[in-house]
Amino acid sequence: MRLWRRSCSKVLCAKLTLLAANILLLFYTREAIHSLVVGSLHKEGAAVAQSPLYLKKDMHHLRKSMKSTTKRQGHVAKWGNGEFLPGWKEMKVRLAPKRFFLSSKIFQQWGKGLSEAQQQEALDLFLEFGYNVFLSNQLPYNRSIPDTRDARCLQKTYPAQLPSLSVILIFMNEALSVIQRAITSVTNRTPTWLLKEIILVDDFSSHGELKARLDEKIKLYNQNYPVLLKLIRHKKRRGLAQARNTGLEAATADVVAILDAHIEVNIGWAEPILARIQEDHTVVVSPVFDNIDFDTFELKKYELAADGFSWKLWCQYDPVPQAWIDLGDATAPMKSPSIMGILAANRIFLEELGALDGGMLLYGGENVELSLRVWQCGGKIEILPCSRVAHLERHHKPYAMDPGIPLRRNALRVAEIWMDKYKYMVYSAWNLPLQNSGIDYGDISSRRALREKLKCKTFDWYLKNVYPLLKPVPNIVRYGRMKNSLDENVCLDRGPVPGNSPKMAPCHEFSVQNVYYLLSGEIYVGELIGKEDIHEQYCLTDSGTGEKPTLELCSQAVNSGQHIYWDFQQGQSVKNRDTARCLEMRKDPSGPYRLVLENCTQQIWNIQHIGRTGATDSQ
Numbered sequence: 236m237r238l239w240r241r242s243c244s245k246v247l248c249a250k251l252t253l254l255a256a257n258i259l260l261l262f263y264t265r266e267a268i269h270s271l272v273v274g275s276l277h278k279e280g281a282a283v284a285q286s287p288l289y290l291k292k293d294m295h296h297l298r299k300s301m302k303s304t305t306k307r308q309g310h311v312a313k314w315g316n317g318e319f320l321p322g323w324k325e326m327k328v329r330l331a332p333k334r335f336f337l338s339s340k341i342f343q344q345w346g347k348g349l350s351e352a353q354q355q356e357a358l359d360l361f362l363e364f365g366y367n368v369f370l371s372n373q374l375p376y377n378r379s380i381p382d383t384r385d386a387r388c389l390q391k392t393y394p395a396q397l398p399s400l401s402v403i404l405i406f407m408n409e410a411l412s413v414i415q416r417a418i419t420s421v422t423n424r425t426p427t428w429l430l431k432e433i434i435l436v437d438d439f440s441s442h443g444e445l446k447a448r449l450d451e452k453i454k455l456y457n458q459n460y461p462v463l464l465k466l467i468r469h470k471k472r473r474g475l476a477q478a479r480n481t482g483l484e485a486a487t488a489d490v491v492a493i494l495d496a497h498i499e500v501n502i503g504w505a506e507p508i509l510a511r512i513q514e515d516h517t518v519v520v521s522p523v524f525d526n527i528d529f530d531t532f533e534l535k536k537y538e539l540a541a542d543g544f545s546w547k548l549w550c551q552y553d554p555v556p557q558a559w560i561d562l563g564d565a566t567a568p569m570k571s572p573s574i575m576g577i578l579a580a581n582r583i584f585l586e587e588l589g590a591l592d593g594g595m596l597l598y599g600g601e602n603v604e605l606s607l608r609v610w611q612c613g614g615k616i617e618i619l620p621c622s623r624v625a626h627l628e629r630h631h632k633p634y635a636m637d638p639g640i641p642l643r644r645n646a647l648r649v650a651e652i653w654m655d656k657y658k659y660m661v662y663s664a665w666n667l668p669l670q671n672s673g674i675d676y677g678d679i680s681s682r683r684a685l686r687e688k689l690k691c692k693t694f695d696w697y698l699k700n701v702y703p704l705l706k707p708v709p710n711i712v713r714y715g716r717m718k719n720s721l722d723e724n725v726c727l728d729r730g731p732v733p734g735n736s737p738k739m740a741p742c743h744e745f746s747v748q749n750v751y752y753l754l755s756g757e758i759y760v761g762e763l764i765g766k767e768d769i770h771e772q773y774c775l776t777d778s779g780t781g782e783k784p785t786l787e788l789c790s791q792a793v794n795s796g797q798h799i800y801w802d803f804q805q806g807q808s809v810k811n812r813d814t815a816r817c818l819e820m821r822k823d824p825s826g827p828y829r830l831v832l833e834n835c836t837q838q839i840w841n842i843q844h845i846g847r848t849g850a851t852d853s854q
């Protein structure tokens with residue numbers, strides 16, 4: 236039953252989530268690092284914004300410990316047997332003989348038997364690329380991977396006549412061996428008579444091996460294979476959406492499959508795609524992803540899930556729809572609210588629909604934009620269970636830019652173009668004011684005009700007919716940071732995760748300090764979910780006894796006799812409607828402020844932004 240939830244932490248979107256979790260852990264266990272991280276971030280990039288910083292620190296410590304290990308080799312041996320040394324710096328070094336840098340993720344499962352120089356080389360490559368390039372360079376390009384299809388897929392037959400296919404592989408500073416393995420997998424696992432061309436799009440890579448050496452490989456390839464291999468290079472960095480558009484513009488086949496270059500397509504991946512698009516040219520399809528481990532390069536099979544997203548418009552896996560389960564056919568196409576990024580479509584249909592929104596920066600959100608456009612403007616999105624593509628999920632991304640910033644900006648762009656009166660949910664989820672957010676999401680007039688021209692349906696239609704799981708939260712009275720006038724440097728905070736002890740903590744910009752006060756009286760603490768059936772929203776709760784407030788799942792709190800409804804107006808007290816106790820701050824003589832529930836002493840609270848009420852009734 237919880238299968239799909241586990242599958243949430245996977246492929247294209249998962250890494251950021253995982254990193255975010257790491258950060259939060261760090262955040263709550265190391266106060267010093269906490270203030271360092273928080274002090275240097277002034278914008279709500281959400282937790283994802285922290286990853287580059289985290290990595291920099293990780294790299295720094297690794298390099299430092301690397302040096303100190305080398306120096307202290309003989310001396311540290313007495314600690315022996317792979318034990319961790321005490322202390323922060325030393326924790327980074329595990330002392331099994333001749334194995335270094337074991338705190339780095341790349342060496343958790345891999346790397347036995349390498350010399351010191353090899354370990355160092357592998358680590359350097361890993362830090363640079365976010366996956367195990369050292370290993371990739373040794374694996375054959377034509378390696379076999381397990382066939383992860385359901386057995387029933389093998390019984391399927393497809394029409395003899397199918398549309399032709401252009402495969403587009405986009406990349407930015409990818410390892411050459413990874414690109415070559417992707418090309419080889421496409422060549423070896425796609426019927427030659429269907430594959431018209433492979434188009435590589437380089438979004439302005441800087442790595443040397445992707446210049447002359449790649450050109451040479453392409454020349455060689457075109458001498459030996461019947462399928463044309465083209466390379467297009469951007470003259471400056473233009474981002475994921477533009478790279479996909481560049482590939483699409485160059486494509487000439489009936490159907491385009493737009494993939495990342497860190498993939499290996501699996502056996503029989505193309506036929507289900509081509510057959511389905513031949514049947515209905517308005518379907519945009521996605522294969523099912525499996526994961527290639529960034530350290531061992533082994534394939535991990537992933538269960539089927541629908542591709543959804545959160546109100547931040549960040550991708551999120553959803554349970555397989557009941558209607559699909561009821562079909563009783565494991566090979567049937569599955570309706571999905573969104574794609575994760577990788578997609579295949581009828582080329583003309585995709586072009587007429589407006590391709591990708593070139594106004595999107597870097598990555599993130601462009602997949603949701605396309606998905607809303609497909610559904611609202613007359614197409615459909617389906618996941619094809621018999622088409623499987625193995626995707627290498629990086630441990631970290633090789634972009635210098637903080638991904639939280641374009642992500643938030645792209646999300647507002649999507650909200651403003653497509654989401655009508657529900658756009659307030661995106662602003663609220665990112666904790667931005669509804670007016671004057673200060674974020675420049677670019678010129679959207681041509682995309683608005685496109686929406687007019689294609690006579691697209693409303694987002695309200697999309698929510699009701701395509702994505703009923705995504706629920707707007709109506710009547711948010713106020714949201715944002717919640718402060719008490721006794722000390723405005725501390726904010727109501729979700730506290731450690733997992734855990735249910737809210738606290739007052741130095742204010743920062745991460746979602747754990749988001750607060751939403753609803754007209755109905757609940758106070759949500761933490762990220763805005765709006766998917767109550769699957770993900771958990773926490774409510775501030777008075778149990779009626781003791782003086783500690785707690786956080787409980789909103790859906791369960793009432794049933795278990797908790798009191799979750801509060802009276803609050805800006806600049807007044809926060810008073811529980813059932814117990815008549817107030818949420819207050821109390822300072823112990825030497826300690827920090829504590830949150831308590833007690834007889835009201837008229838303490839004054841404020842919540843940052845004015846929310847949107849009556850959203851379901853009016854534009």
Ligand SMILES: *[C@@H]1O[C@H](CO)[C@@H](O)[C@H](O)[C@H]1NC(C)=O
Pocket residue numbers: 375377378379
């Ligand atoms: C890969 O190519 C080599 C050399 O052409 C060949 O010997 C080997 O059998 C191939 N492996 C697979 C899995 O196809």
Ligand SMILES: *[C@@H]1O[C@H](CO)[C@@H](O)[C@H](O)[C@H]1NC(C)=O
Pocket residue numbers: 834
């Ligand atoms: C809180 O108020 C109640 C009712 O007015 C009273 O009985 C109780 O003693 C008060 N508690 C404290 C700690 O002042």
Ligand SMILES: [Mn+2]
Pocket residue numbers: 247495497626627
């Ligand atoms: Mn990818």
